[in-house]
Amino acid sequence: MSTEYLKKDFERVDKKFKELKRKGEIEAIEKRLDSLEDIGINSSMDKLWAEIYHDVLELKKNKENND
Secondary structure, eight states: OHHHHHHHHHHHHHHHHHHHHHHHHHHHHHHHHHHHHHHOOOSHHHHHHHHHHHHHHHHHHHHHHHO
16 A cells, blocks of 8 residues: 555656646746847847747646646
8 A cells, every 4th residue: 555655656756747837938038038039139130039939838737728
């Protein structure tokens, strides 16, 4: 019985870790996007990166909401 308890406890902690990791990834992308916007998007390369970050951020948020 104690091994079953430990297994469930491990699963709970692992699930929480994955949630926090996803939130951390979203926050990191938001910070990158903010830094791009703060310095000003002047070049076409910066515009592409900003679009990529927006798209990835949107996908990650949608995935988090669906999980």
